[in-house]
Amino acid sequence: MNLNIGIDIGGTNIGAGLLDEDLNIIYRIEIPTNKDRGYDFVKSQIISIIEGMRSKASKLNQKIDSIGIGLPGIVDIEGNNVIYNANLNWNNVPLGKNLRHRFDIPINIENDATIAGIAESALGVMKGYSNSVFITLGTGVGGGIIINHKVYTGSHGLGSEIGHMIVGENFYDCNCGNNGCLETFISSTAVRRYVINEIEHGFINTSILKNVNSIEEIDTKLIFECAELGDELSNKAVNRMAKYLAIGIANIINIIDPDIIAIGGGVAKAGDFFLDRVKDLLPRYILFKELDFGEIKLAKLGNDAGIIGAAMLKEYK
Amino acid sequence: MNLNIGIDIGGTNIGAGLLDEDLNIIYRIEIPTNKDRGYDFVKSQIISIIEGMRSKASKLNQKIDSIGIGLPGIVDIEGNNVIYNANLNWNNVPLGKNLRHRFDIPINIENDATIAGIAESALGVMKGYSNSVFITLGTGVGGGIIINHKVYTGSHGLGSEIGHMIVGENFYDCNCGNNGCLETFISSTAVRRYVINEIEHGFINTSILKNVNSIEEIDTKLIFECAELGDELSNKAVNRMAKYLAIGIANIINIIDPDIIAIGGGVAKAGDFFLDRVKDLLPRYILFKELDFGEIKLAKLGNDAGIIGAAMLKEYK
Structure with a gap:
């Protein structure tokens, strides 16, 4: 059984979870976004979260299939650059590119409303x-x-x-x-x-x-x-x-x-x-x-x- | 090589064509819609057109794969009823059902703007x-x-x-x-x-x-x-x-x-x-x-x- 990481970047907190195939959150982290410290700091926090999740998975003898990230902004179609993020004051930051450079795991980034839509479609009122x-x-x-x-x-x-x-x-x-x-x-x-x-x-x-x-x-x-x-x-x-x-x-x-x-x-x-x-x-x-x-x-x-x-x-x- | 029939029902004329697989119109009919004579009359004209096309195809030793119809209105999702057609004054007429009863050929009916979009997508500026x-x-x-x-x-x-x-x-x-x-x-x-x-x-x-x-x-x-x-x-x-x-x-x-x-x-x-x-x-x-x-x-x-x-x-x- 493989695991997936879900990360929800908000203006105040970053929430993240390690999910099994039945969508149970088996491990969870929440930290302050510290958005005032700028993109590079926030990015390094995201990297630490992913590393923590990865070592957790490896202790369980399991592999991570994918990393998904949601944020209140817009991402280019290749998922490389966050074009705009009102809450974090990001403009054209290469989050996708930076993370892919660091991790050999498929990474997708999307707008948070789209992400919430996926969750409703999988488990909520939009299911089926x-x-x-x-x-x-x-x-x-x-x-x-x-x-x-x-x-x-x-x-x-x-x-x-x-x-x-x-x-x-x-x-x-x-x-x-x-x-x-x-x-x-x-x-x-x-x-x-x-x-x-x-x-x-x-x-x-x-x-x-x-x-x-x-x-x-x-x-x-x-x-x-x-x-x-x-x-x-x-x-x-x-x-x-x-x-x-x-x-x-x-x-x-x-x-x-x-x-x-x-x-x-x-x-x-x-x-x-x-x-x-x-x-x-x-x-x-x-x-x-x-x-x-x-x-x-x-x-x-x-x-x-x-x-x-x-x-x-x-x-x- | 099989043929397809395309019918374009307008407020003034009904145009129809028998098309080969390369989208050449190898046979063509245009007749007045006579919309004032009501749905049953218009329907009988459409049936005559299809019968004419079918005998043309059989003289060419070819089969008709499908019949497609476009009209300025809206059709239910099953393609049975024309719910509304402003130009022809049709309300809830069972055109799809009637034609399927008569012909053992797949029949699809759609709004004429959607049909024009398909044509632009296949051959026009929207191609590819x-x-x-x-x-x-x-x-x-x-x-x-x-x-x-x-x-x-x-x-x-x-x-x-x-x-x-x-x-x-x-x-x-x-x-x-x-x-x-x-x-x-x-x-x-x-x-x-x-x-x-x-x-x-x-x-x-x-x-x-x-x-x-x-x-x-x-x-x-x-x-x-x-x-x-x-x-x-x-x-x-x-x-x-x-x-x-x-x-x-x-x-x-x-x-x-x-x-x-x-x-x-x-x-x-x-x-x-x-x-x-x-x-x-x-x-x-x-x-x-x-x-x-x-x-x-x-x-x-x-x-x-x-x-x-x-x-x-x-x-x-």
Whole structure:
């Protein structure tokens, strides 16, 4: 029986696991990313993790089949260079190349939303479906696309960037420079920003303000809590978010038409309260109402999705 | 050597061809669709065409391998029912089922934009590429998606409806009931409608009006001609169309990231004059400018694309 290493590089911590063929995490490490110390330091930490895992495997008389790495950025199609990583402030760093130079083991690197999509496809709500799309709603919006049971990132590694699909006109521009990106309507940042903008424009009769000392303290969790208790501004914000998520899902259906779309990430923790609003709105945006369309479900895997998905990357390539 | 039948059902004519393995059309029929006489009549004409082709093949001592049919509508995933066909006013007609009942030959039915995409993929500008997207700009906007050298229409037959991707807010609603569909910005209908709306709102200092007796006579060809001659309103309309086509293409790149995107259909006849404006605008909407993205080219096949693509449908399924 051979083992695989899955590494999940986040802005705060690096999590890694040694997985057996049944996807059990038989050995696990978590260390601070120390991103302020720069790429070379982070890279040396990743190398130490892999070396630790390798000696663990050899004590068990087992071999490592592959190393998979997930990170919040984009990787070129050869998996050599991390072109961009917002969280770590990396630009064009040769992580794949450096690690391949060091280890004689197949190494794959992918965007973390794509990795989470793989985990959902292998073990979660997307399990067993041929075509599926994972959307993660957090401070940004990421996507993972599975087509014919394989991860799909396009011909140049640019695909599955669902958060930057332009879907309307918004009162502020996206970090990417465009106006109207899905991310600026449905990320937690977007919802918070919408509420603050409304308050600054005079919508002050809201229970949100009774729960904070200053508008800086407003967060998405509070907005969702106030919405559930019937607050008007909070519901306006949640309904706007639900509308644009429904539009984003309908656009995905009009193009990819998957078997299932799974919603994950922090915002999705609001659960059925939010998802039911999206499901209510969705049919109006579907073109052919006579045909079935994909199910919309909450993702079910927790924090280990990043490690598990990364360990399976080779299989899904 | 076996033969394949390709049938292209349009609102005005039905074109059909008997093709050899080198995709030569060795026998050809074109008859009026007579759509006003209803589905049963049109179906009987299609049956006559197939019977004529079959007896032609048997005179040549050859067998028919498959029948492929393209039409401007949507077909269920089993290829049994034409769910919707705007041009022919068909709703849920069992064309596939009826033809299979009659002929013991594999029959595939697909959307005509998908069929044109297959033809471009086999013989045109998309030839040799693994992942490609065809966009047809006419009175509506259609799409054909090729992934891994196969036609991709999704899990329920709803995919590749690129014209109904929501990309913004528009001054009029789409036929489908939504606001902001790509089709309402970049179809010939959309460009004409935008110009007429501007004129009705007072933009009357335009050479377009010197070329017509009434605003009803304005068409997209005239708008493009006036734009090339420097007319301000015409250029405003063409630039708006180019902007939204660039957004539509960028959205496709952000999701599917194909090797190539081919633009076909009537509006594309404006050629490089129009395409150059789209190409100039596109980079600003691309997320990661460090990576290559797919080429944008004009489709190169003419009227026979519908017949040829239909005859190849079996191979691309």
